[in-house]
């Protein structure tokens with residue numbers, strides 16, 4: 081058996097194959113309607129839950145599959161190649177679940193993790209705020225102490241799976257913080273009083289991810305709802321959530337590349353000119369575009385595989401590789417899907433090939449924080465010895 085580019089173990093391969101089956105049998109058949117109606121991919125998420133994949137990276141002690149980032153990358157790539165909205169919801173769920181799993185302060189941690197592993201609890205990240213915009217590391221909302229617990233209000237601007245998730249992993253400044261960087265990560269139950277989805281998501285791409293605004297109006301946060309200690313938010317955000325999100329979103333971009341490459345290949349091989357019997361593949365310019373697409377795709381996947389090797393035995397270069405592999409994948413997805421649009425012509429411009437959806441979906445990663453601009457800046461700072469913040 082040939083090695084998988086993400087270095088999957090036997091069990092990680094099994095889980096990736098299970099995801100590929102769900103992608104083919106559930107996510108792909110629903111993907112056109114999820115996109116056109118802008119509706120949540122409920123069938124795919126239910127199938128992932130039923131297969132135990134919502135607890136893929138949780139410990140076996142709570143019913144999870146005990147897999148690491150390699151399996152996560154493999155699963156996400158398969159999902160993204162079929163339905164990127166499903167992959168997005170899944171990436172946010174797994175990233176938020178990791179924050180919960182590493183918490184030493186969340187009272188209900190293990191009972192929530194058991195529900196997640198059983199496919200009965202969907203979670204997500206609620207970091208972005210109207211005031212902090214893409215600079216999620218600096219929330220403007222504040223926790224205020226009140227009779228032994230906290231009260232907070234916030235305008236969370238983008239929350240994937242809003243209204244569908246059972247909990248939101250959220251951020252706010254600690255009480256009396258000296259700067260927005262003194263943040264705290266806490267859990268919000270989506271059915272708590274004061275929590276409301278304020279409008280529907282209607283975006284260019286990832287149209288089923290339901291990344292809608294959520295308002296928190298004077299909600300109560302108990303000491304036992306804290307995921308990090310007050311002021312210890314940056315550690316959880318940067319050392320736990322960011323690596324999982326970066327790996328997941330890079331794998332998602334790579335899945336979009338794979339899908340664009342496959343659909344373009346199929347179109348060039350299967351479509352031709354009646355008057356002379358030639359195929360689109362007989363045009364050198366189109367073959368060259370396909371070649372460029374394949375190189376960008378495999379380069380991005382290889383860099384993520386190399387990063388996954390480093391994440392298992394981290395050293396001082398590992399955080400840089402995490403940022404680099406996310407940046408490479410986001411840029412690859414935009415370029416590869418753009419080349420697919422050019423290679424397949426009017427057939428791609430119309431909706432029936434599904435390539436224009438990949439093109440739209442790929443744009444989302446570019447603006448999701450840390451954005452391509454942030455990543456370029458962070459990588460440049462890291463290379464020149466400057467602090468990131």
Ligand SMILES: Cc1cc2nc3c(=O)[nH]c(=O)nc-3n(C[C@H](O)[C@H](O)[C@H](O)COP(=O)(O)OP(=O)(O)OC[C@H]3O[C@@H](n4cnc5c(N)ncnc54)[C@H](O)[C@@H]3O)c2cc1C
Pocket residue numbers: 172204205206207208209212213214215216238239240241283285286289291444447448449450451452453454457
């Ligand atoms: C599909 C989708 C799903 C999302 N899901 C979630 C979610 O589940 N949870 C969540 O918390 N957020 C989520 N987000 C929000 C996302 O992470 C960003 O916060 C959001 O896209 C920022 O948009 P903005 O218009 O506020 O950007 P702005 O902050 O206004 O940025 C505008 C431009 O300025 C650039 N810029 C900003 N700051 C800097 C800087 N310091 N250096 C260089 N350039 C900079 C940006 O790159 C961008 O190009 C999602 C976004 C999308 C598109």
